[in-house]
Amino acid sequence: METTGAQTLVETLARNGVTSIFGYPGASTLPIHDALSKSGIRHYLMRHEQAAAHAADGYARATGRIGVCLATSGPGATNLVTGIATAYMDSTPLLALTGQVRTKLLGSDAFQETDIIGITMPITKHSYLINDAAQIEATIEEAISIAESGRPGPVLVDLPFDVMAAKDVPQMKASTKRKEPSTNGWRKKDNGDHLKRIAQFLNTAEKPVIIVGGGVKLAHACTELSDLIKRAKIPFVSTMMGIGSVASPNGLNLGFIGTHGNELANHTIHRSDFILAIGVRFSDRSTAVVEEFAPFATIAQIDIDPTSISKNIDTDLAVIDDIRKALTELSPLMQETNRDEWLTRIQKKKDTLFRKDSSAGCGPAGDLIRQVQEALHGDATAVTDVGLNQIWTLRNWQARQPRTLLTPGGLGTMGFSVPAAFGAAVGTPDRSVVVFSGDGGLLMNIQELASVFHHNVPLKIVVFNNGNLGMIRQIQDLFYGSRFSDSNLGSHIDLVAIARGFGIEAERVLAEKPEAGIEKMRKSTGPFLLEAVVDSNNYVFPIVPPGRSNVEMIHEKMG
Amino acid sequence: MIEKRHLLSLYVYNKPGVLSRISGVFGRLGCNIKSLCVAETTDPNVSRITLISLSDSRFTEKIMKNLDKLVDVIEVQDIDPSHSVERETMLVRIAVTEDNRADVMRAVDMFGCLIVSMSDTSCILQINGSKDTIETVLSYLSPLGIEDLARTGVIALRQETQDKMC
Numbered sequence: 001m002e003t004t005g006a007q008t009l010v011e012t013l014a015r016n017g018v019t020s021i022f023g024y025p026g027a028s029t030l031p032i033h034d035a036l037s038k039s040g041i042r043h044y045l046m047r048h049e050q051a052a053a054h055a056a057d058g059y060a061r062a063t064g065r066i067g068v069c070l071a072t073s074g075p076g077a078t079n080l081v082t083g084i085a086t087a088y089m090d091s092t093p094l095l096a097l098t099g100q101v102r103t104k105l106l107g108s109d110a111f112q113e114t115d116i117i118g119i120t121m122p123i124t125k126h127s128y129l130i131n132d133a134a135q136i137e138a139t140i141e142e143a144i145s146i147a148e149s150g151r152p153g154p155v156l157v158d159l160p161f162d163v164m165a166a167k168d169v170p171q172m173k174a175s176t177k178r179k180e181p182s183t184n185g186w187r188k189k190d191n192g193d194h195l196k197r198i199a200q201f202l203n204t205a206e207k208p209v210i211i212v213g214g215g216v217k218l219a220h221a222c223t224e225l226s227d228l229i230k231r232a233k234i235p236f237v238s239t240m241m242g243i244g245s246v247a248s249p250n251g252l253n254l255g256f257i258g259t260h261g262n263e264l265a266n267h268t269i270h271r272s273d274f275i276l277a278i279g280v281r282f283s284d285r286s287t288a289v290v291e292e293f294a295p296f297a298t299i300a301q302i303d304i305d306p307t308s309i310s311k312n313i314d315t316d317l318a319v320i321d322d323i324r325k326a327l328t329e330l331s332p333l334m335q336e337t338n339r340d341e342w343l344t345r346i347q348k349k350k351d352t353l354f355r356k357d358s359s360a361g362c363g364p365a366g367d368l369i370r371q372v373q374e375a376l377h378g379d380a381t382a383v384t385d386v387g388l389n390q391i392w393t394l395r396n397w398q399a400r401q402p403r404t405l406l407t408p409g410g411l412g413t414m415g416f417s418v419p420a421a422f423g424a425a426v427g428t429p430d431r432s433v434v435v436f437s438g439d440g441g442l443l444m445n446i447q448e449l450a451s452v453f454h455h456n457v458p459l460k461i462v463v464f465n466n467g468n469l470g471m472i473r474q475i476q477d478l479f480y481g482s483r484f485s486d487s488n489l490g491s492h493i494d495l496v497a498i499a500r501g502f503g504i505e506a507e508r509v510l511a512e513k514p515e516a517g518i519e520k521m522r523k524s525t526g527p528f529l530l531e532a533v534v535d536s537n538n539y540v541f542p543i544v545p546p547g548r549s550n551v552e553m554i555h556e557k558m559g
Numbered sequence: 560m561i562e563k564r565h566l567l568s569l570y571v572y573n574k575p576g577v578l579s580r581i582s583g584v585f586g587r588l589g590c591n592i593k594s595l596c597v598a599e600t601t602d603p604n605v606s607r608i609t610l611i612s613l614s615d616s617r618f619t620e621k622i623m624k625n626l627d628k629l630v631d632v633i634e635v636q637d638i639d640p641s642h643s644v645e646r647e648t649m650l651v652r653i654a655v656t657e658d659n660r661a662d663v664m665r666a667v668d669m670f671g672c673l674i675v676s677m678s679d680t681s682c683i684l685q686i687n688g689s690k691d692t693i694e695t696v697l698s699y700l701s702p703l704g705i706e707d708l709a710r711t712g713v714i715a716l717r718q719e720t721q722d723k724m725c
Contacts, residue, residue, distance in 0.1 A: 117576065121583055126630040127576075146630055307624045 005133040006031035006164040008171060009097075010039045012140040018068050020426050021097075022046055022055035026072020028099025028112065031164040044426060044455055047447040049076050051419035053083020053096065054445070058420030060092045061406045062381060063427040064220060066147055067092065072099040074112030077158075078119065082413060084154045085123040089410025090241060091218055093152035095143060096124075100160040103131045117158055125153035131160060133169035151305040152218055194319045195326060198276060198300045199333035201317075202232060205274035207342050210234050211257065214241030214409070215279015215303055219323035222246065222402040225278065228327055232334040234276075235346055237265040239286045240409040242279070244399025254346065258286040259544040260391045262360075264350050266550040271345075272297045279303060279323055282312040283410070292549035302326045361541040361555070362392040364511040365464055365534055369396040371514060372434060372462060375522045380432035380460075381406065381424055385417035385441030388470035391540045393436040404431075415444025418461065422448065425457045434460040440469045440489055449502035452527045459527050461499075464511070466534040467491030474539040478557055479546065499529035508533065562613045564593075566640060566715055569608040569626060570633040573599060577631045581608065584625045590614050594712030605633065609714045638715050645715040649686045649693050650675070652706045659703045666703075670696045681706060 003011075009032060013021075021043045025033045036043045046052040049071040056067030067087075071080050077098040087094040101110040117127045126146050128139050139157065147155040202208050216225050222245045229236055229246055236246060238256045246253065255262025257269055269275065275297045280286070287293040290313055300317035301309055309318045319326050360366050369392055373380070382397045384390040384407040399405035406424060408416040417437040425433040442463050452459055464470075469487040476484050499506035506529040509517035514532055521528045542553035571577050578597065585592050595610040614622065619637065626635050653663055667674060667684065670692070676683035686696050690713060697708075 118579070121576075121580060122587060129575075305628070307621070307628055311621070 002167045003169070004031060004035065004164065005136055005159075005166040005169060006035040007038075008133070008136045008169070009140060009159070009164065010035040010041060012137045013068065014039060014041055016141060016144050017065065020044060020059060021068045021070050022052040022059070022423060022426075023070030023097075024049050024052055024072070024076060026074075026076045026099060026112065028073040028101065028161050029070060029076075029159075029164075031161070032070065032097070032099070032159070043070070044422075044451070046419065046422075046451045048445060049079035050083050050415070051422075051445050051448045051451065053080045053094070054086065054413075054416050054419035055423035055426070056094055056096075057083060057087045057090075057092050057416075058383065058406060058423030059427040060087075060094060060423075061090075061420070062403055062424035064217070064403060065093075065427070066095055066144055067423060067427075068095045068097065070097045072112065073101055073116075074114050076112075077116040078114055080116075081120060081123070082411075084120055084156065086408050086411045086413045086416060087154045088123040088125075090214060090408065091152050092154070093147040094154035095147055096120075096154055096156040098156060098158050099164075100129070100158045102162040103160045104162075106160070117156065120154075120156050123154070124156050127156040127158070129158040129160075130163050133163045133166040134171060136163070136169075137171040151215075151308075191319050191321050191326070192329070194300075194317055195330050196333060197317055198302075198319065199330055201274045201298065201300065202234060202276065203333075203335045203337055207272045207345075208234050208274040208276070209254075209268055209272040209297075210236040211269070211275060211277040211280050212236055212238045212242035212245050213278060213280030214239065215281075215323055216242060216245040217279075217402045219279060219304065221279075221324035221327055224324055224327040224331070228331050228334065231331065232337065233339050233343075235268065235339075235343065237262075237269060239280055239283070240394060240407060243394060243407075244405045245402050247400055252343075254350075256394065257550065259288050259550070260285075260394075260540065261550075262395065263353050263542055263553050264346070266544075266553065267349055267353075268346055269294050269297075270551045275299045277301045278327075281308045284312070285409070287313060287550070288544050289547070289549040292551075360395040362395055363535075363538040365389075365392045365532070365538050366396045368462070368511050368514050368518075368532055369393055369436065371518055372460075372521075373397055375518045376432050376434060376460070380404075380434050381421075381428065383407075383417050383421040383424060383433065383435050385435070385437035386412045386414045387438050387441065387472075388466075388474065388538075388540055389436050389438040389441065389464050391471075392464070395540075397436075414441040417441060418445055418448045418452070418459070421459050421461075422452060422455075422457055425459060426455075432458070432460065434462060436462050437464070438470055439463060439465040439467065439493065439495065442495070443489070443493075446498065449499060449504055449527075449529075453503040456526060458525065460521050460524075461504075461527070461529045462521075463495055463529065463531050464534045465491075465493075465495060465531050466536045466538065467493075468536050470534075470536070470539070473536065475546075477539075478554075495529065495531045499531075504529050506531065511535070511538070562615055563619075565612055565614060565616075565619045566638040566643075566645070566713065567610050567612065567619075567623065567626075568636040568638050568715065569610075570600070571606050571608060572631040572633065573604050573606045574631055577606075577629075578608075580629050580631065581626060584622060584629070585612060588618070588622060588625070590618065590622060594710070596712040596714050609712070611713055636717070638717060640715075642719065643715045643717045645689055645713050646687060647690060647693050647713050648711045649697070649708060651684045651686065651697075651700060651708045652676075652681055653684065653700060654681045654704045654706055656704075662703050663700075666696065666699055670699070672696065
């Protein structure tokens with residue numbers, strides 16, 4: 001019985017719960033693909049390694065389990081970089097496996113050789129080069145553990161060809177005892193005391209608000225947070241990455257904050273006197289001008305990562321701990337408090353804003369998104385691309401459960417939507433998955449329509465075609481004197497013909513009159529592309545102009 | 560912002576690439592490493608890195624947290640110079656001529672330098688001591704004609720026994 005290094009790799013992955021891998025083969029990874037073909041793990045052949053990384057990312061975002069992608073050495077590995085960086089920015093647990101040249105050729109500029117570990121150092125949590133086949137099992141288990149633990153993130157494992165082809169290698173358990181991450185005082189011993197003070201603030205503050213960040217779902221703490229919010233009746237906002245963690249159709253949900261968020265959310269934060277930020281990293285998109293963010297509030301933070309505390313804003317009170325654990329300890333400290341006055345004030349503001357603009361500022365595109373959700377009976381997962389399509393979706397799609405609205409917030413990677421949705425669909429086969437993208441983003445990974453057809457993944461792809469790089473066009477229209485340089489993509493491209501060319505059913509509609517197309521999409525059993533032609537002046541409002549604070553949103557093009 | 564000199568000591572796993580990741584943290588934060596010294600501890604799997612960087616105190620906390628986050632970093636210490644001992648070693652090669660021979664010997668006597676190598680035309684001196692000692696000796700020797708020099712960079716130990724390993 002000849003067990004190769006590659007077989008050991010595959011067996012270790014399977015033993016650790018991996019059932020799907022997204023990848024693209026090459027010379028260096030032939031032994032791995034051979035081993036995969038004889039295993040229970042299903043390998044999904046994509047059409048570009050970047051898409052393989054996005055698919056693994058989408059899989060992880062939708063399921064909460066680690067996503068695995070596989071690429072060959074050289075250009076295969078470098079093509080993963082954007083996907084790995086996307087996962088890094090949003091703290092997705094990802095395992096990136098890359099082929100590598102034989103160990104004795106390392107550093108010789110061999111065919112398809114790159115120092116992928118060097119290239120990805122700033123965008124991985126950790127990385128390994130396995131140059132001894134006996135270390136495969138221990139390394140893979142350690143890699144998975146690092147990717148999933150604490151603040152999750154991508155881990156890369158570089159696999160030289162000869163190590164994968166090596167035969168009959170006995171596996172050794174890691175001999176070096178890995179120490180627990182140093183506490184160094186960052187993981188404060190006075191967490192319990194700080195939690196009590198947070199409870200005190202929440203119980204007595206006049207205008208408290210909770211900010212729900214991406215960390216809550218990463219910590220699998222959505223239920224705990226929902227319970228706490230319901231018990232304590234505290235109004236909450238989300239960051240872009242926190243949307244959907246606490247079910248959206250909930251009276252206390254004020255929307256999401258930031259430069260492209262909801263005005264009500266931004267105003268409520270501005271007026272609050274106490275903020276509890278859970279799993280929030282206070283990115284510049286959420287805070288806008290930091291000096292003017294929540295100027296009257298005491299700010300408390302719960303996060304597992306010490307580097308997120310007092311990084312971009314001054315944190316007054318910090319609990320550095322697993323969010324689920326912290327919330328479980330916090331919940332019993334909450335008291336019945338009368339919040340009527342605060343909630344009434346918020347409702348008043350909400351009514352004024354609603355009177356100003358009832359379509360969430362997204363025009364016909366926003367209406368279309370709501371119609372699509374209704375047609376799919378609200379049980380679908382939505383995946384956005386980047387730009388106008390992203391903001392339209394975040395403002396109009398109702399995320400009823402955690403992990404059902406996926407968006408590449410941190411890196412803002414165009415071309416994310418189709419491959420990530422592919423991964424999400426593979427990971428959650430019982431749910432419909434719908435993509436909302438622009439024409440620009442769709443073109444960036446258009447080749448993945450081949451993967452969608454090949455694996456018969458029933459994605460519903462809604463493309464808003466305005467013939468432009470919409471968000472850039474809006475910025476140029478508003479702030480660069482309407483000088484549209486390099487943002488016109490051309491309106492001549494027949495996306496329906498392209499989709500059909502890939503074997504995918506498709507239909508074109510005007511965004512103002514989408515009913516017939518949506519109905520066709522709803523009835524389709526396989527993948528479907530709905531091209532919605534959108535006016536190039538369909539922008540998104542209100543937005544925070546560059547350099548202004550969250551409460552200086554503009555509702556239209558000025559003068 | 561007033562920049563201060565910070566002395567950091569790290570215990571790290573003795574693996575390839577660790578130094579790369581650590582200098583990456585400094586590079587990414589735009590912070591310069593002024594000196595760096597690394598060697599194994601009594602545990603061959605663990606190395607100790609002593610380094611000096613210039614930054615304001617808020618920045619240093621940020622750097623320490625980011626270093627602590629690295630998987631292969633076991634512990635990060637900010638060493639207070641007033642409660643620790645710092646030492647450095649320097650090797651200096653000086654051209655020895657009839658004119659400067661006497662001055663060179665005087666330096667050896669005054670500062671307790673060791674002559675570790677001697678030839679007809681030059682000698683190599685070894686100087687151990689605090690940073691101040693090293694710099695004083697350097698400024699004395701410079702006019703005598705330094706051909707080449709190498710410094711180890713500072714190593715330091717806290718005076719109280721807080722070290723978890725040695």
